[in-house]
Amino acid sequence: MLPSGPTKVQHFLPLPNRKDVNRLILLSSLKEIANDLVDSSSSSTENEIETLVLGRNSQPRVNRFVDDVVNFYSEAEFKKNFRVSRDLTEYLVAKYSASTWFITRNYKGGRLQTPAESHMLAFLWFAAKKTTFREVGNIFDMCLSNMYNTFNKVLNFLVRDIAPEAIKFPNETHEKEVIAKAFENIAGFPNVLGCIDGSIHHSKLRFLDVFTGVPSIIHDARVLRLSFIGKELSSACAPKYHL
Structure with missing residues (x-):
């Protein structure tokens, strides 16, 4: 026998499809990474991360700073800005590019890989100027995460590869x-x-x-x-x- 009275209709929210779930998981993961890499003063928001995932917008940064500016510095100007000579910088770039800390990308597509010279110059500029990752990244055409990774790679290279041979107490x-x-x-x-x-x-x-x-x-x-x-x-x- 059918129940008497008005029939109650239950409404169920539609389940999200797999594409939406994957998108939410990816956004959540990127947000966690960004929070680890960027300090509290960063202006990165979930909207910016979503823009990065769904459609990357090119951020305005200085292009060809090394080619058009640094390469035309006099020796005095170069040392004033980087606190080391050009010869020493070229030596460090050669050693860094051949080290395990600089990994040459073996795939094509996307943005061009930042060269070893830019890695070293960006690090030296940061160390000499006592500025921020964001400012150095804008000058050397690196996003914030790239600048963060570059800094750590060059720092490890200098501490682990260069320091033992350059800073040592005389034994003989x-x-x-x-x-x-x-x-x-x-x-x-x-x-x-x-x-x-x-x-x-x-x-x-x-x-x-x-x-x-x-x-x-x-x-x-x-x-x-x-x-x-x-x-x-x-x-x-x-x-x-x-x-």
Whole structure:
């Protein structure tokens, strides 16, 4: 027997199709990545991420800055802006491009890969100017995520590949004698291997040891005790040298 009275009709919301679900998952993932990469001052929003996914808009940035500007710098202008010479920069670019930190893209399509030279110059510009990733990215035609990844790649390259060969304490006796003699010619004080002021350098201002990671301002003597070289000082300065 059929029930008497008005029949209740239940309304169900339509289930989202697979395309909509995939789109929402992708947007959510991109938003999480963006929050990890971009600091709180970023103007990135969900709408901007959605624009990136659904239809990429070209952001206005400087084109050909390296080709049209940097390559025409005089040596003095280059060093003023990057704090290192052009010859040293070219050496670093060659080493970086051949390292495992710079991976040459083996597929075609999309934007052209940013060359190793731009990676190095962008990093040096950031380090010399104390500016922001966003500003450097605009100058060197890199999006914010590309600039972030570039910075970390070059930083790892410098710390892991270059620093061990460039920043090192003298081990051989003849090296120590050359440095000590140079200091004696400057100040008349014998057997000096280096000067301490947060770092250790020899008479020509080349770093012999660098130690970072101590917060705030503390005395140089405490920095030395905390550093790696401080724990090996007796053997490093043997048999007659001092800092």
